[in-house]
Amino acid sequence: MTVHFPQRDFAADVVRQLRAAGHTALFAGGCVRDLLLGRPAKDYDVATTATPDQVRNLFGHKKTLPVGASFGVIIVLGPREAGPVEVATFRTEGPYHDGRRPVSVAFCTPEEDAQRRDFTINGMFYDPVDARVLDFVGGEADLAARVVRAIGDPHERVREDKLRMLRAVRFTAILEFTLDETTASAVREMASQLVVVSAERIAQELKKMLVDPHRRRAMELCDSVCLLPLILPELNRELRDDSAHELTLRMLALLDRPSFELALAALLHALPAKPVVYDICRRLKLSNEETDRITWLVGHQDDLANAPAQSLAQLKRTLAHPHRDELLSLLRVKLLAREADLQPVLFCDEYLARTPQSVIDPPPLITGDTLKTLGMPPSPAFKQLLETIRDAQLNDEIASPEQAVEMARRLKP
Numbered sequence: 001m002t003v004h005f006p007q008r009d010f011a012a013d014v015v016r017q018l019r020a021a022g023h024t025a026l027f028a029g030g031c032v033r034d035l036l037l038g039r040p041a042k043d044y045d046v047a048t049t050a051t052p053d054q055v056r057n058l059f060g061h062k063k064t065l066p067v068g069a070s071f072g073v074i075i076v077l078g079p080r081e082a083g084p085v086e087v088a089t090f091r092t093e094g095p096y097h098d099g100r101r102p103v104s105v106a107f108c109t110p111e112e113d114a115q116r117r118d119f120t121i122n123g124m125f126y127d128p129v130d131a132r133v134l135d136f137v138g139g140e141a142d143l144a145a146r147v148v149r150a151i152g153d154p155h156e157r158v159r160e161d162k163l164r165m166l167r168a169v170r171f172t173a174i175l176e177f178t179l180d181e182t183t184a185s186a187v188r189e190m191a192s193q194l195v196v197v198s199a200e201r202i203a204q205e206l207k208k209m210l211v212d213p214h215r216r217r218a219m220e221l222c223d224s225v226c227l228l229p230l231i232l233p234e235l236n237r238e239l240r241d242d243s244a245h246e247l248t249l250r251m252l253a254l255l256d257r258p259s260f261e262l263a264l265a266a267l268l269h270a271l272p273a274k275p276v277v278y279d280i281c282r283r284l285k286l287s288n289e290e291t292d293r294i295t296w297l298v299g300h301q302d303d304l305a306n307a308p309a310q311s312l313a314q315l316k317r318t319l320a321h322p323h324r325d326e327l328l329s330l331l332r333v334k335l336l337a338r339e340a341d342l343q344p345v346l347f348c349d350e351y352l353a354r355t356p357q358s359v360i361d362p363p364p365l366i367t368g369d370t371l372k373t374l375g376m377p378p379s380p381a382f383k384q385l386l387e388t389i390r391d392a393q394l395n396d397e398i399a400s401p402e403q404a405v406e407m408a409r410r411l412k413p
Contacts, residue, residue: 010082011044012128014059018087019129021058023050026110026125026134028088033121036133036143037175046076046087047113047125055087072107092116111136118157118164119171119183120149146177154186162197165190165227166205173209173218184225191226202231203284210263216253219267234271234280244270250337255329261290262326265297266333273299293323301330307344307351313394319352320361365393365404374408381413 011027018025027035028047035041050058052069055076065075065084072089090113110125114136117123123137133140137151148171150157150164158164165187172179194202209218222228229236235245251266258266268277277298281291303318304310304327318324332345352360366389368382376382389407392398398407 005040006079006082007044007085008041008128010078011046011085014046014076014078014085014087015128017058018046018048018050018055021050021054023048023054024090024110025050026127028113028125029117029122032124032126032133033139033143035126036124036140043083044085046085047090047110048087049090049107050087051089051107055089110134115151116160117151118161118167120151121171121175121177123151142180146175147180148172148175148177148183149180150183150186154180154183155190158186158190158193162190162193163201163205165194165225166202166222169218169221169225169227170205170209170212173214173221174212176214176217179221179225187225187227191230194227194230199283199285203286206231206264206284207260210252210267211258211260213257215255215263216249219249219252232268232280234268234276247334247337251330251333254333254336258329259326261293262297262329265294265301265326265330268294269298269301269330269334271298293326296321296323297326297330300327301334304328304331304348305344308347311391311395313391315348315351316360316394319348320357362393364390365398365401366408370401370405371408374405374412376408376412379413385411385413 008031011031015025015027025046025048027044029045031041031044048055052066052072052074055074056064056066059076063077065077067073067075068088072091074087075084076087077084089107090110092108092112092115114123114125117137120137120139120142122139123135124139125134126132127134138149142149148168150168168179168183168187171177209215209222212218219228222231248267248270251269252263255263255266265277268280271277271280273295278291278295281294286294300318300321304315307315318327321327328345328348332342335342335345364386366386368378368386371382371385372378376385385408388411389398389404392407393404398404
């Protein structure tokens with residue numbers, strides 16, 4: 001049975017249209033690597049001799065976006081099921097004064113374009129019409145050898161874009177390859193220069209590494225090439241306890257398809273939630289939602305460690321939280337990594353399986369407005385009384401608004 005991949009089909013159609021208009025056009029970059037490895041490509045990029053204006057004129061201004069026209073990049077919009085395809089003119093690049101973008105670009109041949117790319121395995125082209133690979137940088141040999149190697153001088157590639165140091169680690173980890181030693185040495189020597197990269201770009205690389213099944217190896221590689229202390233100085237190898245660090249690595253490996261927030265909480269679990277984990281999240285420019293979620297998971301990671309001995313109210317309050325499933329996942333991998341008894345997690349699993357959400361988190365029997373009608377002005381005691389009545393409800397000690405009001409009258413300060 002033939003399997004169709006809408007974005008690949010659309011990208012190939014883009015190539016055919018460019019070629020029909022007299023231009024050279026090829027698949028470029030990571031999609032070529034993934035095709036050769038038999039992996040599904042996340043997206044398909046096209047490189048061409050056509051200039052940005054020629055690309056827009058060919059596909060129409062309504063179906064193109066000039067997101068990076070000054071660097072030769074145009075987005076061509078495809079059918080909904082295919083999505084957009086990035087079309088870039090073959091180019092060489094001028095100096096990188098900010099360690100991120102070149103000050104100028106010049107259009108060129110495919111051979112010249114390949115030389116400015118980051119790693120050999122990402123520097124190949126593929127002709128989808130004639131089904132042939134164009135490899136000017138030794139990428140096929142490095143794929144066969146399972147090596148991540150910078151194209152040309154690794155120091156020069158890193159000088160052009162400091163984020164390439166983290167990308168080298170990510171590709172090596174997720175592909176289960178080896179990092180070329182010359183490239184690794186250049187990363188170690190230049191690791192301190194990562195500070196010029198924006199926090200947002202660093203966080204994006206960290207996210208990709210932590211949600212991948214090879215997250216443990218990614219963190220070990222980050223450590224070995226001296227990048228981890230730059231990203232997370234709080235985990236500095238000179239200050240940490242080796243056994244605690246090994247526990248963290250084991251927890252990362254044991255996570256099953258975690259969200260980024262859960263994976264980062266596992267990585268940072270040994271640190272104080274406030275202010276350290278909170279400050280890390282703000283430094284990485286994570287969203288408020290991400291920050292709150294990560295900080296809550298770290299701060300409450302042991303709340304269910306003694307679940308079988310807790311009161312119903314205490315248990316229900318935690319299990320009613322929207323992130324309780326991730327909290328249980330964090331506790332599960334922590335106990336597994338310690339080779340400890342999983343009873344607390346199993347107890348919670350069983351409780352959740354037999355208990356409706358309406359029982360775990362029922363509507364309150366009484367509110368602040370009710371207390372006001374009883375003649376109680378708002379005060380610290382006011383809030384504490386509501387909490388006491390809520391605990392009684394969750395503990396199944398009271399079950400009706402009338403009982404809640406009676407309890408409030410009895411406990412009224």
